[in-house]
Amino acid sequence: MKVLNKDELQTAEGILQTHLPKSYKVYGFLYGINRNKESTLQVVVDSWPGFKVIICRPDPKSKAALAFTKKVTFYSTDEEVLRKMLTDENAIDWSTYFLVGGFDISHAQMLKEVSAERQVNNRGFTLVHLLYLPDISYLLSPPADSELESRISSLNVSHTDSVNKTWKFGGDEKGYWNIKNLISNFPSCCITDIQGQLVAWMLVYNYCALGMLYTLPEHRGKGYAKVLISTMAKKLLSEGYPVYCFIEEENKVSYSLFKTLGFIEDESYRAAWFEFNF
Structure with missing residues (x-):
């Protein structure tokens, strides 16, 4: 097992790009790290440069990593190599709570088996679709409205509390600081009313996926969500970002x-989130 340095992370990003869409989440993390976005992650591989497994895990040297939910993400082309990293090589700290997010559901049984061997409980958190936009030619933009366009801008840190209160995984101090970090370091988009008050918004997570799309209830039915997604997609593509999102299966x-x-989407692929040691 090897911890990747700065130059190796650049190379790994290029390799993962050839494995899209299944590698999107790890690719997104590396995309951000390689552009100097704030990160509390450490990236390890089974071998270098021809790796079969790449894991993003909390950096044990980062105090900030301890302040947030311990999140792990991986991409693997060889489940036996992945199993070896999770067992013999202790690539993950099994002694504490952690969340494995955005992994290929085909690895779920193996994760359950390994956690059982470790006497660690687990549960499925959510199952999602992975949707993505390869390039601008795929985007079907809604009709332009000059008046509405004049009310589109980016979020700023003063909006953090509003977003935190409505985010399904927010509402607390950790959520507040997470959202503040995203607004400060990643692209975002919002729509205000004619008085300049926030009515709808969308952010980008630190793994570069679109998320936190929300419109205040009294402003729904006006097509704001379509405008936000289209605007963000154009912005991200123009700046070289990947454009993708995870949609929970029940969110029709x-x-x-x-x-x-x-x-x-690749209809043969599903991603999942699992919790361990909860």
Whole structure:
């Protein structure tokens, strides 16, 4: 097992790009890290440069990593190598709570077996669709409205509390600082009313996925979500970012919305989130 340095992370990003869409989440993390976005992650591989498994895990040297939910992400082309890293090589700290997010659901049984061997409990957190936009030609933008366009801008840190209060995984201090970090370091988009008050918004997570799409209830039905997604997609593509998102399987409305705008998926692939030591 090897911890990647700065130059190796650049190389790994290029390798992962050839494995899209299944490698999107790890690719997104590396994309941010390689552009000097704030990160509390350490990236390890089974071998170098021809790795079969790459894991993003909390950096044991980072005090900030301890202040947030311990999140792990991996991409693997060889489950036996992955199993070896999780067992013999202790690539993950099994002694504490952690969340494995955005992994290929085909690895779920192996993760359950390894956690059972470790006498660590686990549970499925959510199952999602991975939708993505390969390039601008796929995007089906809604009709332009000059008046509405004049009310589109980026979020700033003063909006942190509003976003935190409505985010399903927020509402607390950790959520506040997480959102503040995202607004400060990653692209975002919002719509205000004619008085300049925030009515709808969208952020980008630190793994570069679109997320936290929200419109205040009294402003729904005006097509704001389509405008936000389209605006963000154009901005991200123009700046070289990947454009993708995870949609929970039960969220039929969001799934239909992104598909309507031209996002596609590999229908044979599902991603999942699992919790351990909860």
